Amino acid sequence: MNGSACRKYMLWIDGVGAWQLCVGESFVIGAPSLDHESADIALLANVSRKHATIQRNSTEWRLHAHQPTSVSGRTIADSGVLRSGDQICLAERVKLGFRTPCALSSSAVIDFESDHRPSHSLDGIILLADHCLLGPRRDHHVWCSEWPEMVVVFHQDGELRCRSKAALSIDGHIVCDAGLLRHGSVLTSEGLRFRVEQVE
Numbered sequence: 559m560n561g562s563a564c565r566k567y568m569l570w571i572d573g574v575g576a577w578q579l580c581v582g583e584s585f586v587i588g589a590p591s592l593d594h595e596s597a598d599i600a601l602l603a604n605v606s607r608k609h610a611t612i613q614r615n616s617t618e619w620r621l622h623a624h625q626p627t628s629v630s631g632r633t634i635a636d637s638g639v640l641r642s643g644d645q646i647c648l649a650e651r652v653k654l655g656f657r658t659p660c661a662l663s664s665s666a667v668i669d670f671e672s673d674h675r676p677s678h679s680l681d682g683i684i685l686l687a688d689h690c691l692l693g694p695r696r697d698h699h700v701w702c703s704e705w706p707e708m709v710v711v712f713h714q715d716g717e718l719r720c721r722s723k724a725a726l727s728i729d730g731h732i733v734c735d736a737g738l739l740r741h742g743s744v745l746t747s748e749g750l751r752f753r754v755e756q757v758e
Contacts, residue, residue: 564598566757567718567739569711571692572750574702575681578757581713584613585685587648590677599683603652603674610648612640612656612666614687619656619666621646645671659697665690667699686713692752705750711739718754720745 564582571577580598588597588609597607611622621627623634628647632638640646642658655669668683682700684690690699693708707724718739720726724747726733739745741756 565713566598568755568757569692569700569752570755571700571702571752573704574700574752576679577700578676578680578683579686579690579711579718580683581686581718583615583687584611586611587646587654599668600676601648601652601674602677603648605649605652610634610646612685614664614666614685619658619664619685625649640666642666659699660691661697663687663689663691663699665699686711688712702750706748707750709745709747709750712736722747724748724750 564580564585567579569577569579585599586597586608587599588607589605590596590600591607606625609625610627613620619640620637621629621634621640622637626649627634629638630644640656644656646654646656652674653671655671656666658666664687666685684699689710689712691708691710692698692700692702694703694705707722709720709722711720719736720739721736726737726745726747728737728743728745739754743754745752
């Protein structure tokens with residue numbers, strides 16, 4: 559398995575923080591590398607370049623361990639199922655939280671539970687399996703406590719899109735149904751704003 563099929567975006571959400579959005583079915587966790595085989599979730603930590611892989615199939619999330627890894631205290635010799643609330647521990651010291659906050663979406667969130675982070679500042683990582691929810695409720699993938707309405711971000715036909723009950727504008731153009739989010743797009747509505755950047 560490798561993470562080459564993963565597409566990555568940054569969401570810079572005003573008043574909330576910076577979130578990496580990984581689109582795909584398989585996500586490699588490991589150390590940064592200068593070549594194109596760098597991990598999808600690249601942590602500044604003493605871990606292998608391909609330490610573990612998180613994979614989504616039709617019914618569940620699984621973790622495949624390539625180097626010493628445990629999930630909520632259980633050593634993973636080969637692979638194991640991930641459940642919302644699990645803690646992933648890599649090389650004994652690197653700790654990541656795994657959660658699926660919304661029952662209506664199979665997308666997951668990776669939280670940083672130790673001091674190990676990617677090279678750029680992030681508040682968390684969204685593993686986008688179908689769609690993710692940004693909004694004012696605690697069961698949204700990104701909790702935006704001051705937002706008046708939820709925004710749904712989804713991947714369709716190779717492109718990132720969004721929709722909401724709120725009146726949205728992208729780069730100054732009103733969104734009628736679902737809006738296309740390109741590299742550099744700025745989405746705005748009353749009380750909310752975020753910028754999207756595609757990561758090479």
